Amino acid sequence: MVTATLRMYAVGFGDCFLLTVPRFGDRPWRMLVDCGVHGMGRSEHSLGTVITDVLETCRDGDGGAGGGAGAGGKPVIDLVVASHGHQDHIAGFTDARWEEVTVGEVWLPWCEDPTDTEAQRLRTRLDGAARTLHQRFAVDGPEIAAIALNSLSNERAMTTLRDGFAGAPVRRFQSATAPVRTELPGLPDARIHLLGPARSEEAIKAMDPPELERWLALGAAPAAGSGPGLSGSESLGPFGPAYGIADRDLFRQRFPHLDTDDDLLDHPVLDPDDALAAASWLDRCLNNTSLVFVVEIEDVRIVFPGDAQWGVWREILANTDARALLERATLYKVSHHGSHNGSPKSLVHDVLPDHVTSMMSFRSMERWTAIPQTDLVAALRTPGRTLLRPDEDLPAGGAAGVGEVRRAADGLWTEIDLG
Template sequence: MKKLIDDIAALEPDGKPRLDVVIATHRHADHISGFDSPLWRTVTVKEVWLPWTEKEDDRDAMRLRAEQQRLALALTAAFAANPPSEDVRLLADDAVINVGAMETLQRGFAGSPKRRFLTAPTEGSRLLDVDILPGIAVHLLGPTRDEDALKAMDPRADESFLALWATDATRLSGKKPAPFAPMWTNPSAMPLDPSTAQTIRTVNDQLGLELAFRLDSVLNNTSLMLVFVIGKAVLLFPGDAQWGSWKLALEDANCRALLERVTFLKVGHHGSHNSTPVSFVDKCLAPRKLSDKISSMISVIPRGTWDIPRHPLELALADVTGNRTVRSDKNDPLPPEFEREGSFWIENNIDH
């Protein structure tokens, strides 16, 4: 953390760390845990942007936070009765309350920054008034207050990069190939006995895993979903927003027009299947791949056995970006537009 703040200070003539805006997409630990440090008291900040769900005196937000707390307590009880696997524990750890980091975001930093708790409209995008960022237009696409959108976590099968068929050219036509070629099937084979069949059907029904996924998803769909327009560059930062926010954006003409102009994508939710719809890649990005220079970045640290980023998504992005897609956990040679700062971060130089 000290290096990061020292690097911020190095950009100022007087060597004092300053930031115009701090943006926290949502309260998941992997997005805000770095703010749980007293060093941030030395950084002067003008504005802090948070989703409306973090406004402490907002009744709807209070109700959502109470639901999160209820799930967290149920999860603790489930873990006490049945210790979780490493995968489930890692998933649950991200969804803890993160008190220290939230305290910094809500009341910390030097300079008495203005706090904005942002709400997106149900239709269209909201153009933010940001005088402190001259020359930059900021469009807010999520989160909305629409409860149905907040609850819509997983896309339908043809919008998800979870399925194997998403890697196939047939995904554009919607035709799904059989999972196995005829040579590998035996229609006369004996069926599974009822006990084995039931075990397979319920293998992922453990209470702890279900509660962890529910809590994870409740928080993800409260993510800020932002588009920054700087000259001809259109930068999309969807946080961990899942299907609810994406569906509203893709179905709205004004939001769709913005998405069709995107030149840089910060890939959502570390490349998970439910945070980058197939139609966004195929219908908003792919038609322009030969004429526009599109790039994308995936922030990911391998954890447990979770299959992220999804390989079908990586293949699709590599196709539309001309291999100008990079992962934070890979040391592969970078395209010319990217620079690596040791093990701390990767920079993308975007033509605007």
């Protein structure tokens, strides 16, 4: 018996997952998790094509007995989740066709709440730095500009997520410091356990795991409070306040040989290497606002961590109840496309079960040749485990202990039956 079907779209370097749960005598229950792609990592399938398939799938009774309210009419999605604000997760929500989709609920991270003062202060600071970097390097530093753009709020997409869709959906801006259980209307044997993110700048700042948790040995990680801007200053530029000129009169008095006009002091020239580091820092910072949750349907447990990195995982793995949920995972959506800091070693080696199936959404890119991490891929393929990727053939015989695996003829999606 198929309990649920999870479809992973080949968007490129980004995420788009559609979960379908059959219901006897009614239309299937559906949840969409993210819909976006990085500007430097598009696949041969456009986001428009992906969205067309999502909407057509959700328009009728495909996958279950009876068509219910969505059959032959407008598409219906019970729950839309935007894991975090990166464009490779939400860019697809700029499509005008979402206005025709009836949605029951929309979940977003707490930092996207327009009525939350703390959230808006954080969002303004992050956007200000991203916008500065994007504008400065739009012409002579396209790589830097693209990374900054991915971190910049996509207002058209956010307008859809906050105010769009048909059906007047309920909006929930979520956070958690311990597992929060939410029942799912219409699915008596299903629930969602929200594990993160915490409302904590400390967690947001902690992006690089300690050495024992990394899949890749990097250079020295920044101190816990380092990095551009999240040190308490109200200004989030590409560098911390220690690198600014707080008192220009005192500066001119102490360093008269460095004196220059106010226009240059207002617009410092960034070294490209420093700017790239700053853009990457912003990119990783937003990852730590990702919603992390477990969908539980009967005996099936699907882990969706967005692009969570060490700051989020540290809080989750320290919680006994959260670990217990992860230890019973059926399927793991690999965090941050298989990067070195998306899935801590202890999560993969010590917490996820030996029979877990994983789905990794990414596209190989010249800029990020280390994604996915070779050692992480190997760990997710130890005997008894299965890893599904859009760039590889499907495993013979399906996923061990789970169910049938299928792929669209044109490679647009890969899906797996769970149950």
